[in-house]
Amino acid sequence: MSAPHTPVSRSDFDQVIVPTFAPASFIPVRGEGSRVWDQTGRELIDLSGGIAVNSLGHAHPKLIEALSEQAGKLWHISNIFTNEPALRLARKLVDATFADRVFFSNSGAEANEAAFKLARRYARDVYGPEKFEIISALNSFHGRTLFTVSVAGQPKYSDGFGPKIEGITHVPFNDLAALEGAISEKTCAVVLEPIQGESGILPAEQAYLEGARRLCDQYGALLIFDEVQTGxxxxxxxxxxxxxxxxxxxxxxxxxxxGGFPIGATLATDKVARHFSVGTHGSTFGGNPLACAVAEAVLDVVNTPQVLAGVREKHERFKARLLSIGQCYGLFSQVRGRGLLIGCVLDAAWKGRAGEVFTAAEREALMVLQAGPDVVRLAPSLLIEDADIDEGLARFERAVASLAKA
Known part of the structure; x- marks a missing residue:
């Protein structure tokens, strides 16, 4: 019989955790589907999805089954060996995408770190050491390692840590002329999010991505898509x-x-991937059997016509109700995004108040997100039920109404 847990509270965070975050005042302790319960037993509706992580919601039975089954077999074996869950997951990712090869890691930052290193290694091997420059978009976000914050176009994340990685240029997002003006024979890669996430849920324009592909082909540069949040x-x-x-x-x-278990993956064509030869890159926990078993179960559920169509349908349900709320209170100038990655852009009178909306929503037992000070972000479970959408947005309207009165 296990020993009883030591009681903890939100105040403990301020005593024992490095203060890189300022979490909400309540502590979630249990979740099921799109509902979460805190320490007091209060039930909240979760439209945040762990920042687009809980793709199947909380405690999905197929994920519990996959994790429990693998936990009884093999937890870790190191990359001196391979393992069955990693091989199955890699095969499914390759079969479902453009890629020929997969490198597993533990997070989006590590996946991007590997991508940037691979691009530079490929360019060095094929073209020579002068071709190492990377172009990315202003206001992008690619992780918190020194390399990834240097590539991302947000100085607030990269300043204050000494010299930055050299050879990185930032251009405005969705500005093809700016990209064309920056790219050169020294460019080894162009890195883009198809939808900029942290800076406000801003989708790329069709012509922009087509142009980026054309320019990369013209200059012998690789095109990298960061789909950590959109994938x-x-x-x-x-x-x-x-x-x-x-x-x-x-x-x-x-x-x-x-689906909530930490894993990252870098997918690449064989032409590029072969330049990561034995010893050039690695990860102790990358390809962990537990993580890969869970991710395989996620992929099996998500990659079906029914679920993907459902995501598109749920987007329309959210958008219609959000636009109605926005119009009633003069709250939003735009509702943008795709699928269940939704950004509600605050109107001029509400600029800078996304944090207040977050707090007011919590008072109504609703979990939402911000994407900067001017955008309320929603990224719920891909399987969220219509009843939870409706109730969640009813609570959201009550939160907005309370702010409007104040």
């Missing part, structure tokens, strides 16, 4: 590049891939 069904296709019909050379995936 694994989030936008109504398995990966968002499929909506555009524009194929990258490298794609990164994480968040929803594990």
């Amino acid at each position: 694994v069904g989030r936008t109504g296709a398995l990966y968002d590049y499929m909506h555009y019909g524009v194929t990258p050379d490298i794609l990164t995936s994480a968040k929803g891939l594990g």
Whole structure:
């Protein structure tokens, strides 16, 4: 019999956790589907999805089964060996996408770190050491390692840590002329999010991604799509590049891939992937049997016509109600995004108040997100039931009404 847990409260965070985050005042302790319960037993509706991570909601039976079954077999074996769940998951990802090869890691940042290193290694091997420059978009987000914050176009995340990684240029998103002006024979890669996530749920334009692909081909650069947030069904296709019909050379995936269990994946064509030879890159926990078993179960559920169509249908249900609420209170100037990655852009009178909306929603037992100070972000379970959508948005309207009165 296990020993009883030591009681903890939100105040413990301020005593023992490094203060890189400022979490909400309540502590969730249990979840089921799109509902969450806190320490007091209060029930909340979750429209945040763990920041687009809980792709199947909380405690999905197929994920519990996959994890429990693998936990009774093999937890960790190291990359001196391979394992069955990793091989099955890699095969399914390859069969479902443009990619020929997969590198497994533990997070989106690690998946992007691998992608950027691979792009530079490929360019060095094929073209020589002068071809190492990377172009990314302003206000992008690619992770929190030194390399990934340097590639991302947000100085607030990269300043204050000493010299930055050299050879990185930032251009405005959706500005093809700016990209054309920046790319050169020294460019080894162009890195883009098909939908910019952290900066406000801003989709790329069709012509922009097509132009980026053309420019990369013209200059011998690789096109990398960061689909950490948009991947694994989030936008109504398995990966968002499929909506555009524009194929990258490298794609990164994480968040929803594990449905809540940490995993990252870097997908690449064989032409590129072969430049990561034995010893050039690695990960102690990458390809962990537990993570891969869970991710395989996620993929089996998500990558079906019914679930992907359901994501697209649920988008319309959300959008119609959100636009109605926005119009009633003068709240939103735009509701954008795709599938169940939705950004509600605050109107001029509400600018900078996304944090207040977050707090007011919590008072109404609703979990939402921000994407910067001017955008309320929703990224619920891909399987969220219509009743939970309706009740969640009823609570959201009550939250907005309370702010409007104040």
